[in-house]
Amino acid sequence: MTKPPADMCSLSLEELSRHLVSVGEPAFRAKQVFNWLYVKKATSFDAMSSLPKSLRDKLSAGLPFPALSEHSRHRSDDGTVKFLFELHDGQRIETVFIPTSKRGTLCVSSQAGCKFGCRFCASGIGGFKRNLSTGEIIGQVLHAMRTAAPKPITHIVFMGTGEPFDNYDQVFKAVRLLNHPDGLNIAARRITISTCGIIPGIERMAQEGLQVELCVSLHAPDDAVRARLMPVNAKYPLKELLAVCRRYAETTNRQVTFEYILIKDLTCTKTAAAALARLMKGWLSKVNLIRYNPVSEFTCQAPSMDEARVFQAALESAGVVCTLRSARGDDVSAACGQLRNKRS
DSSP states (O other): OOOOOOOGGGOOHHHHHHHHHHTTOOTTHHHHHHIIIIISOOSSSTTOTTSOHHHHHHHHHHOOOOOEEEEEEEEOTTSOEEEEEEETTSOEEEEEEEEOSSOEEEEOOSEEEOSSOOTTOGGGTTOEEEEOOHHHHHHHHHHHHHHSTTSOOOEEEEOSSSOGGGGHHHHHHHHHHHHOTTTTOOOGGGEEEEESOOHHHHHHHTTSOOOOEEEEEOOOSSHHHHHHHOGGGGTSOHHHHHHHHHHHHHHHOOOEEEEEEEOBTTTBSHHHHHHHHHHHTTSSEEEEEEEOOOOTTOOOOOOOHHHHHHHHHHHHHTTOOEEEEOOOSGGGTOSTTOOOOOOO
16 A cells, blocks of 8 residues: 655645745734635645745645646536545545535545445455555545535535545544634534444544534444444444444434444335334434435345335334435436445
């Protein structure tokens, strides 16, 4: 694995200030650079015309822009856009822009590949390559912001390739840049981190003091089915995972969202709905139901929409807050579970 080179978008405002002082520049220039990066969204140091050329030369020599280039772009019939980016070492990642009438959501990757191998998700089929740097995460957002106009990006979800809590430090450094008033200034409540159930990461996030949303990939109502679908369940079984999620909700007073994949005759049954309702009732949680999106390597099948609605109704009648998510971008393999960094 090749470590990404140091880059401009991996630095916090404080780190950039210290760097500028170390090369003989005044610290106040850091806010000016941030303004060019995150407000004006400059693509080069030459474009930062209000900065002295000597400063631009120093920055260019020591802190390049993230080495992330668009390899391809596919637009779905529903308006979803899937970007395939190439990194400095040839690794590739995908990012998905999902517009609606009220918001523009960007789904970003946190790793190249994934090591967790969920048996319904394309992202783990090619294995794990490496963690992304903070700059490579931020670079996805900046590129999409420049190209997604006229629809602005209002929400960020860490639901692309990779497990965010397996790259915790870089992800949360990126979150702080996304949220920083001198950075991209995206409200914390509009940033969501999704995990396959890494308990230490959930515990650590509870202490961050950020109003970032937590989303947990549950996908099954019991250990037997979850272990079949998600190998991570062997290390972090359902009972322990739900216990830490309850503590998270109590500690932060924030709702935990659970993603639940509906697979015909496996997770989308009357028995499964009753079991899931028992797990969810009585605490600060909600469930996002997702009909399985086809991946050629797996034999899972999606239930009909009517079957999915019956499952949803069973949860709601038991007092569980839930939504049935509409698939977006499935015609360009951009829907949940379909990202695989495909060279297309």
